Amino acid sequence: MSGAWRWRQRLVLAPLLLLSLGFSLLPVIWMVFTSFKTSHAVFGAPGRLLPPVWTLSAYRAVLGDSNFVIYFANSLFVNLGASIVTVALATLAGYSFSRMRIRGKQAVMLGILATQMFPSAVLLIALYVIFRDLGLLDSYASLILSYVTLGLPFSVWMMRGFAEAVPIDVEEAAMIDGCGRLQALWRVVVPMMLPGMIAVALFSFLVGWNDLVWALTLTTSPSMRLIPPGFVATYVGQFQTYWNQLMAGSVLVSLPTVIIFTLLQKYLVQGITSGAVKG
Amino acid sequence: MRRQEGIFFAATVFPAIAVIGFVIVAPLLISIFYSFTDLSLIEGTDAFTGLANYRHLLADPTFYQSLWNTLMLGVVPVVGAFFVGFGQALLLNEAVAARSLLRGLTLLPWVIPQIVVSFLFLFMYNSSVGVVNVLLHDLGLIHHFVPWLALPGTAPPAVAIAYVWTEAPFFMLMLLAGLQTIPPEIVEAAIVDGAGWWQRLRLVVLPGLRRIIAISTILMVIWNFNNFTIIWPLTQGGPVNATLTFAVWVYRQAFQNFDLGSASTIGVAWLILLLVVTFFYLRLMGGDEGAA
Numbered sequence: 246m247s248g249a250w251r252w253r254q255r256l257v258l259a260p261l262l263l264l265s266l267g268f269s270l271l272p273v274i275w276m277v278f279t280s281f282k283t284s285h286a287v288f289g290a291p292g293r294l295l296p297p298v299w300t301l302s303a304y305r306a307v308l309g310d311s312n313f314v315i316y317f318a319n320s321l322f323v324n325l326g327a328s329i330v331t332v333a334l335a336t337l338a339g340y341s342f343s344r345m346r347i348r349g350k351q352a353v354m355l356g357i358l359a360t361q362m363f364p365s366a367v368l369l370i371a372l373y374v375i376f377r378d379l380g381l382l383d384s385y386a387s388l389i390l391s392y393v394t395l396g397l398p399f400s401v402w403m404m405r406g407f408a409e410a411v412p413i414d415v416e417e418a419a420m421i422d423g424c425g426r427l428q429a430l431w432r433v434v435v436p437m438m439l440p441g442m443i444a445v446a447l448f449s450f451l452v453g454w455n456d457l458v459w460a461l462t463l464t465t466s467p468s469m470r471l472i473p474p475g476f477v478a479t480y481v482g483q484f485q486t487y488w489n490q491l492m493a494g495s496v497l498v499s500l501p502t503v504i505i506f507t508l509l510q511k512y513l514v515q516g517i518t519s520g521a522v523k524g
Numbered sequence: 525m526r527r528q529e530g531i532f533f534a535a536t537v538f539p540a541i542a543v544i545g546f547v548i549v550a551p552l553l554i555s556i557f558y559s560f561t562d563l564s565l566i567e568g569t570d571a572f573t574g575l576a577n578y579r580h581l582l583a584d585p586t587f588y589q590s591l592w593n594t595l596m597l598g599v600v601p602v603v604g605a606f607f608v609g610f611g612q613a614l615l616l617n618e619a620v621a622a623r624s625l626l627r628g629l630t631l632l633p634w635v636i637p638q639i640v641v642s643f644l645f646l647f648m649y650n651s652s653v654g655v656v657n658v659l660l661h662d663l664g665l666i667h668h669f670v671p672w673l674a675l676p677g678t679a680p681p682a683v684a685i686a687y688v689w690t691e692a693p694f695f696m697l698m699l700l701a702g703l704q705t706i707p708p709e710i711v712e713a714a715i716v717d718g719a720g721w722w723q724r725l726r727l728v729v730l731p732g733l734r735r736i737i738a739i740s741t742i743l744m745v746i747w748n749f750n751n752f753t754i755i756w757p758l759t760q761g762g763p764v765n766a767t768l769t770f771a772v773w774v775y776r777q778a779f780q781n782f783d784l785g786s787a788s789t790i791g792v793a794w795l796i797l798l799l800v801v802t803f804f805y806l807r808l809m810g811g812d813e814g815a816a
Binding site for chain 2: 254258261262265266268269270272273275276279287288291292334335337338340341342344345355357358359360362363364365366367368369370371372373374375390391393394397398401426427454455456457458461462472473476477480481488491492495498499502503506507510514
């Protein structure tokens with residue numbers, strides 16, 4: 246390609262790229278800048294992007310609020326727990342689904358995938374009664390179990406894909422050397438599936454972090470609340486909202502997913518797109 | 525040896541299937557059963573009432589409005605997100621230099637938790653300090669600040685825009701991955717043959733992306749049908765049911781009115797809608813054996 250053509254191409258692309266980035270990033274920038282404003286600045290000059298005075302007062306207020314800290318800790322605990330369990334279950338099931346040769350396997354796999362589509366609110370009608378009767382409302386157990394299940398069907402599919410990429414010869418060699426199948430799985434296959442396990446852990450964490458309706462329904466006491474219902478309880482329908490504090494809280498709640506995503510972008514992108522791009 | 529294999533496979537698959545059975549399949553069947561009862565958490569009734577709930581539902585104008593809202597908020601934002609995301613994918617596919625940085629930045633709206641997206645738009649649409657009002661007012665497009673989320677005419681598009689913003693990056697991600705599987709030689713051959721930009725897009729690029737577009741679109745429609753996290757803080761289904769989707773209606777009926785029977789009936793209608801869409805999704809995913 247000629248140099249002139251290149252330059253013309255760049256001249257067209259640059260403004261479009263800026264437009265695209267503006268669309269994606271301006272709301273985020275707005276959120277971040279608001280979180281460094283005083284409440285006075287938010288109400289006094291609502292259209293001003295930059296804070297007149299940069300201040301951490303909103304962050305201090307949010308982090309000094311014991312409720313926010315409790316909700317945040319609950320969310321972290323429940324979602325970390327759920328993603329660890331999900332990785333364990335999905336790795337075992339995904340591996341076996343990739344290795345077993347039985348009729349109807351594809352039907353079972355499709356059945357598992359279909360359960361991912363079922364609407365949460367409908368399941369919750371019956372689950373609310375079940376958990377209530379088991380005394381599991383307002384417990385970490387019910388939340389972790391729910392979040393494991395939310396991401397599990399797709400995770401099993403992802404792990405089967407990753408297991409299929411591991412050459413069978415390697416584990417067969419290990420099994421000939423006297424390893425049992427479980428040992429071969431643990432020593433040989435699991436290390437090779439590690440990127441997949443990271444993708445699944447991340448996916449599961451993100452699914453739980455995005456939920457509102459399960460947490461809203463399954464918990465009632467403030468000490469068990471997760472962040473999303475906590476936000477709703479704190480900010481929806483209030484007479485006056487401290488937007489700077491809400492935005493500071495929002496930045497803090499976004500940090501775990503943004504950080505994890507930045508560090509592990511490669512694995513997640515690979516995991517999410519591999520199924521759809523192939524074939 | 526074969527017997528041992530069988531035990532191993534059964535033991536490793538069982539936990540996942542058991543969890544899915546307990547948290548998804550069993551509650552689903554029980555909820556369907558509830559739809560034939562007048563089970564209520566406050567009145568203490570739980571009699572079998574046959575098809576009474578279904579007759580009530582079909583006679584209720586709210587049902588048709590809710591069905592319409594669910595379809596609209598399910599499909600319209602996906603169309604918007606597709607065009608934005610496809611444009612972004614084409615751009616990033618050209619921008620070789622800083623692609624992974626640009627892709628990361630463009631993905632931010634999707635990486636940010638949905639609860640944050642919801643409250644961010646709640647703030648931006650606010651009728652006294654919202655930046656949307658300030659900008660439109662400064663541009664002279666509106667003379668008074670508009671309570672976008674409180675008017676039946678503006679609330680649905682306002683919610684749809686929030687969906688588009690957070691979902692466009694998903695299309696970008698999938699389509700960019702798809703674009704990169706199209707061999708550059710094919711595109712270059714088309715250029716040599718004198719194909720213009722539009723012809724290349726229509727005849728070379730789009731056919732290669734057909735499957736990925738179909739899968740992403742269907743997934744996104746299903747997600748929108750089920751979305752609660754974004755819509756609930758924004759409108760709770762209001763004003764006057766203008767954004768009442770099945771997801772919001774079931775929650776209200778079950779956990780604010782405690783009427784589990786009729787909530788389940790709405791749920792069954794919602795389920796039928798989802799099954800139709802899921803059917804197409806599974807046909808696409810099952811189409812090739814190796815899909816993950």
